[in-house]
Amino acid sequence: MQTLPAGNYLATVDAPFVRMWRGFLTGRLMVALALLVLQGAGQIINQVADPTVLALCVAYLVATVALRVLARQGPPSPGAGPQWLPSIGIDLAAITALQLLHAGTMNFTPLFGLPILMAAVLGTLTLALGTTAGVTLLLLGWAWWMGARTGDDDAQRYLQSALTGTGYFIVSYLVHQLATRLAREQEVAQQSQIAARVQTQVSALVIQNLTDGVLVVDENDVVRVANPAGLQLLASGALPDLPLTLQSASPWKPLLILARRTFRHELPQTADVDLLHPGQSPTGLHVRTWLTSTREAAREAHTERLCVMFLHDLREMEARLRTEKLAAMGRMSAAVAHEIRNPLAAIVQANALLEEDLHDPAQKRLAHMVQQNADRLARIAEEVLDIARVQHQISHAPASTLQLDETIAQIWHDWQAQDPVQRRAVVMLDTQATQVEFDGEHLRRVLVNLLDNALRYMGPEPDSLCVATRTTPAGQVSLQVWSDGAPMDKSVERHLFEPFFSSESRSSGLGLYICRELCQRHGASISYQRLNRTTLRGETGGNAFTVGFRRTTRPADAATLFDTIVV
CATH class of the missing domain: 3.30.450.20 (PAS domain)
Incomplete structure (x- = not known):
């Protein structure tokens, strides 16, 4: 049946066998109580005092109660050993003593079935057959003792003892086989329950x-x-x-x-x-x-x-399809961009030469329009080609450190100076002299891109834009650009940092993608959240882009300007 080591058995025994063990203990207690009541009533009715038998019944009842109270965890380990003496051993001793000491015609040998069933159900086959063999020897010994006392022919008693022992052997073997099958089925059921529970948890997590x-x-x-x-x-x-x-x-x-x-x-x-x-x-x-x-x-x-x-x-499906189309178009655009730069440069140069000979205001206005659109085409071509340039810089950029607040302040001052009236913001730099690992020109590219995006969607209030740096108690240094623009559509938010994805038809969709690539190069992260911020108007919702830096304790190096990206 069970083959668990004795030390681990009580902790892992199956619940059905624990219930059987307690049932057997309760049955022993009821048998002991019945024996005490019968013996006491018999002695009162027959007016024959037999204190030895009565004391034996009381002692057996006390032993069964003590084991029932103390054995709360589970049955002993199934192998044969001294752990069964408080149960099977006491039962055999008590029943044998009652059979020997009782002076009447009452036969106590059927009570041997209780320890045999206990050994067959809760123990190993060796314990079951050993207990049955012991009971059979006791029955044969009882037959011999009765024959020696009476001097009668004891062949019938021997035969009856042998038949009873044979029956006990058969019962103990069959009961043990049934208990073994129950243990196997219980183990399979427990494994199935564990598998079903794990499958349920996995399915719920996936869903x-x-x-x-x-x-x-x-x-x-x-x-x-x-x-x-x-x-x-x-x-x-x-x-x-x-x-x-x-x-x-x-x-x-x-x-x-x-x-x-x-x-x-x-x-x-x-x-x-x-x-x-x-x-x-x-x-x-x-x-x-x-x-x-x-x-x-x-x-x-x-x-x-x-x-x-x-x-x-x-x-979402349409946005994903649109992203795939834009990515394919972007790959094609990169090849086209190389081809249009030379003729575009010729157009710009010819327009400049032509403009020198123009005097009519209308014609100059047309030449100016040609120049503006040519510049726009050149800018778009450069943005498309920026991907290859950024990848080259990322793969060849050495590590460098900078003082975050000082660098952010300088970038903000340069960006704000281009249009002081429109470019207003609340600037809160709270990292003091904290240094981070980032290239200065790369950080400029990231911050300027985020500021340009915020400027496109922010409101007219003085606090519609906020640039802030902070350090968490855990030491995480971050830069955040917040603006009070309208919430983004979920389909747009999921693809913010993908190349060639944009919610506007006039954008190349490369700015945030390049920001993400530059951040990853320096071990930083960039993310988007919809956050509320306290402004002069009260709690105001807005779009926040947060860059989390990898902090460094190295001394600041002079920023190395290499392969500067053309904006």
Whole structure:
């Protein structure tokens, strides 16, 4: 049966065998109590005092009560040994003593079945057969002793003892086999429970972190399970509480129709639907459904059918497709940019020469327009080619350190001086003389890019833009550029740092991507959050880009200007 070492057995024994052990202890206690009552009543009725037998019954009852109270954890280790003396050993001794000391015709030998069953169920086969062999020897010894006392023919007693012992051997073997099978089934059941529990935890974790929505709907149109993404797609405001019914809100009617169609046809369904929330733009969803089982299979397994719905935000799918297209176009644009720079330079030069001979204001205005658009084309070509340049700088840039607040102050002063009226901000530099590992020109490129983005979307208030540095108690140094612009669409936020992705048609979509590449080169990180900030207008929501630096204790080096990126 069980083969656990004695030291670890009590901590790992199966619960069913613990219950059996306690059941046997309770049975022993009841037997001891019954023996004491019967012996006491018999001696009172027959008016024959036998204090030895009565004392033996009391001692047996005390021993059974003591073991029942003390043995709270579990049965002893199953192997044969002295650990069974307080239970099996005392039972054999007490029953044998009662059989020898009792003067009447009462036969106590059937009580030997209790220790035999205990050994067969809770012990090894060796313990079970050994206990049965001991009982058989006691029965044969009893037959011999009775024959010696009476002088009668004891062949019948020997035969009866042998038959009883044989029966005990058969019972102990069969009971032990049943107990062994129970132990195996219990072990398999425990392993299955552990596997099912792990699988449930993994499935719940995967579903909770899926970006696509997942709904589990029953045949009564009740949503039993939903992950946060699914609830977000269903909600027009606060997330609804589970369980909820698809009939409770009219915008969910397309999902209700699709779920019912899935149950009716018992086939997977696919459809594009729109959830129309009052006062909001439609939420386009690509929905796929599956049934957990057919009606016949559910009836046979005594389970219910459930419809699993996967909700994909069409805006996200379109944004991903647009990103892939822009990335492909970007690769092509890089090749085209090389080819257009030379003819573009010729156009600029020819326009400059032509402008020298022009005197008519209208013609000069046209020449100026040509110059502006040529400059714009040149700037776009340079931005497209910046990717290759940045990659070259990243792979060849040596490590350097700088004093963060001093560098940020200088970059801010240079950027703000270009347009003091429009470029206003709250500047809070709180890292004092903290040094970070970053190249000075790279940091200038990152900060100027973030400031240009903020300037494009910020409001007109003096505190609409904030540049701040800080050091956390854990020593993390960061730079944050915050502006009170409108919230970003989720589909835009997910792709902020991807190349050639932009929410504006006139942008190349390379600025934030280059910022991320430069930050990663120096062991820093850049992230976006929607944060509230206390301004003169009160709590104001805004867009915050945060750069987390890798702090250094090395002395500051002179910034090395190498391969300067053309802006």
